[in-house]
Amino acid sequence: xxxxxxxxxxxxxxxxxxxxxxxxxxxxxxxxxxxxxxxxxxxxxxxxxxxxxxxxxxxxxxxxxxxxxxxxxxxxxxxxxxxxxxxxxxxxxxxxxxxxxxxxxxxxxxxxxxxxxxxxxxxxxxxxxxxxxxxxxxxxxxxxxxxxxxxxxxxxxxxxxxxxxxxxxxxxxxxxxxxxxxxxxxxxxxxxxxxxxxxxxxxxxxxxxxxxxxxxxxxxxxxxxxxxxxxxxxxxxxxxxxxxxxxxxxxxxxxxxxxxxxxxxxxxxxxxxxxxxxxxxxxxxxxxxxxxxxxxxxxxxxxxxxxxxxxxxxxxxxxx
Amino acid sequence: xxxxxxxxxxxxxxxxxxxxxxxxxxxxxxxxxxxxxxxxxxxxxxxxxxxxxxxxxxxxxxxxxxxxxxxxxxxxx
Numbered sequence: 428x429x430x431x432x433x434x435x436x437x438x439x440x441x442x443x444x445x446x447x448x449x450x451x452x453x454x455x456x457x458x459x460x461x462x463x464x465x466x467x468x469x470x471x472x473x474x475x476x477x478x479x480x481x482x483x484x485x486x487x488x489x490x491x492x493x494x495x496x497x498x499x500x501x502x503x504x505x506x507x508x509x510x511x512x513x514x515x516x517x518x519x520x521x522x523x524x525x526x527x528x529x530x531x532x533x534x535x536x537x538x539x540x541x542x543x544x545x546x547x548x549x550x551x552x553x554x555x556x557x558x559x560x561x562x563x564x565x566x567x568x569x570x571x572x573x574x575x576x577x578x579x580x581x582x583x584x585x586x587x588x589x590x591x592x593x594x595x596x597x598x599x600x601x602x603x604x605x606x607x608x609x610x611x612x613x614x615x616x617x618x619x620x621x622x623x624x625x626x627x628x629x630x631x632x633x634x635x636x637x638x639x640x641x642x643x644x645x646x647x648x649x650x651x652x653x654x655x656x657x658x659x660x661x662x663x664x665x666x667x668x669x670x671x672x673x674x675x676x677x678x679x680x681x682x683x684x685x686x687x688x689x690x691x692x693x694x695x696x697x698x699x700x701x702x703x704x705x706x707x708x709x710x711x712x713x714x715x716x717x718x719x720x721x722x723x724x725x726x727x728x729x730x731x732x733x734x735x736x737x738x739x740x741x742x743x744x745x746x747x
Numbered sequence: 748x749x750x751x752x753x754x755x756x757x758x759x760x761x762x763x764x765x766x767x768x769x770x771x772x773x774x775x776x777x778x779x780x781x782x783x784x785x786x787x788x789x790x791x792x793x794x795x796x797x798x799x800x801x802x803x804x805x806x807x808x809x810x811x812x813x814x815x816x817x818x819x820x821x822x823x824x
Contacts, residue, residue, distance in 0.1 A: 485811055486796045514811060518797040520756060521787060525796035600792040616815070624812050718787075 429465065429556055436461035455645025462637045462683045466553055470633070470679065471622055473552045478621035479614050486514050486522050489539070494529040505535045506574035509542035510567070520718050528599045533590065534582025540716075541732065542574035545707045549625070550678035557686050562695065565743065569699055573735040580731050589724035632680030640683030644690060653692035664740035667697045668733055671704025678706040695747050700740030708732050749779045749823065754790045754800035757783075760813055761799040768801070771819045779823070 436457045440446050446453035489508045493501050514522060519540060526536040546567055555563035656663045674681070684705075685698050713725050720728070751768055755761025765781055772779045784790055784802075793802055797811030803822045 487794065487810065490796065514797050518811065521790055521796045521798060524787060524791060528791070597788050597791055600794045616817075620812075620815060 432461050432465040432468070435464055451645045453645075455641045458644040458683075458687065459637055459641035462557070462640060462686070463634065465557065466633055466637065466679065466683070467626070467630075469553050469556060470549060470626055470629075473549050474622045474625050475618045477548050478618035481511070484508070484512055486512060486518065486525070490525055490529050490531070493526075493535065493539075494531050498532070498535070501531070501535045502538055502575050502578055503571075505531075505539040505578065506542035506571045509539040509574065510546035510571070511548060512543060514543065519712065519715055523716070523719050524594050524597055525599055527590070527594060528597060532582055533587055534578040534580075536578075537581045537728070538574045538578025541577045541707060542570060544709070544712070545574070545678060545703055546570040547678060550682065550706075553679050554682050557682055558689060562699075565695070566699055566702060569739045569743070570703065573703065573732070573739060576735055577728075577731050581728070584727070586724055586727060589721040589727070591719050591721060594719050629677040629679060632677040633683075636676060636680035637683040640685075640687040643684065643687040647691060649691060651691065652688060656688075656693045656697055658694050658696075658744045663694075664697050664700050664744065665737050667701040667740065668704040668708075668736045671701050671736075672708050672710065674705050675709040675711065676705050678702070681705040694744050696740040696743030696745070699743055700736045703736045703739065704732075707736075749777065750782070750804055751779050751822075752782045752784050752802040754784045754793060754795050754802060754810075755798035756787070756790070757785050758798070764799040764801065764813055767814065767816065768819055768823075771816060772823055775820065775823055777823045 439460050440453055440457040441448060444456065446456065489512050492508065493504050496504065523536060523540065526539065527533065551563050551567060554566060656667070671681075681702050685702055688698060688701075689695075708729060713729065716728075717725060753761055753765045753768070755764070761783065765783055768779070769781060772781075790798065790800070793800065793807050795807060795810050799810075799812070800807060801809040801814060801822070808822050809818065
């Protein structure tokens with residue numbers, strides 16, 4: 428079914444533009460057209476379908492679900508719900524305060540905040556259809572794992588003292604939870620809105636990601652990464668994680684880059700580490716979180732993520 | 748007159764939401780006062796964690812993202 432995008436790219440690159448096969452430019456343009464059409468088509472369809480099914484899983488609802496659960500339930504729940512709950516990064520401060528106020532432990536709250544940008548259904552489906560189900564599965568498993576480990580570490584280190592004092596003093600009102608709209612037409616409208624809202628938010632990242640992927644695919648010599656980013660080079664994984672920080676993007680936007688790098692022979696673990704770092708360690712997010720967290724906590728949080736991602740990279744490089 | 752509050756820490760979407768509501772009120776000829784609530788304690792006192800949120804006459808009608816023009820119309824009706 429997805430051949431149609433390859434055929435479309437063939438048609439435009441070789442017939443319409445008349446480019447010669449196997450030239451660098453043709454390869455890059457082919458990659459760009461195929462991925463951009465495929466990803467936007469997938470985004471629209473997948474966000475619509477998921478929006479329709481989910482209709483209203485808001486952070487407010489997650490808070491009610493996760494609070495007052497024993498830890499062995501609340502941690503897996505927090506990362507799982509974090510993976511499927513969308514929220515705009517400007518909501519991470521009220522969300523953080525709201526969770527703590529409901530008595531949800533700092534570690535569980537952090538686990539939710541780690542998993543949320545890293546894993547989402549849309550990224551999983553785009554990843555699976557572009558690169559394959561195996562990598563998609565590994566990415567999700569590793570992401571859930573890192574979320575839980577990160578949260579548990581924050582809890583073990585007892586970092587509550589590094590949360591700004593005012594956070595603990597805020598009392599939340601018991602506003603009535605919005606009722607999920609159940610009529611089919613309301614759910615269709617919601618799904619349509621989700622497409623508009625999410626695509627409107629991430630299209631820049633997707634185009635930038637595909638463009639970067641196309642350049643890598645077309646113009647970087649086949650053996651460039653294969654020489655440096657090998658499994659035996661111990662620096663490759665940390666460098667991948669470091670380079671992910673300024674490359675901050677949406678989880679979906681980084682997929683074409685990973686696709687291109689995979690074609691150049693970069694090992695899976697290194698790619699997983701890069702993908703996680705691009706989606707989860709973001710400077711803007713840390714600046715927003717600075718409103719509720721002291722600098723020591725931000726530093727520790729970033730360090731934990733960095734180490735976890737490097738660990739994931741080494742682990743998968745060793746296993747696969 | 749309806750009192751409408753837009754809850755949000757001042758991100759782009761919160762301002763957009765306020766503008767959309769003002770626009771719609773003008774189109775419908777409805778008299779409203781709009782207030783931007785940026786204080787975290789005040790936002791959370793409505794039980795809202797995902798911003799922008801919209802409060803009409805002290806009832807939370809919307810949270811998390813831009814509202815649609817159609818739903819704004821319903822609130823103002």
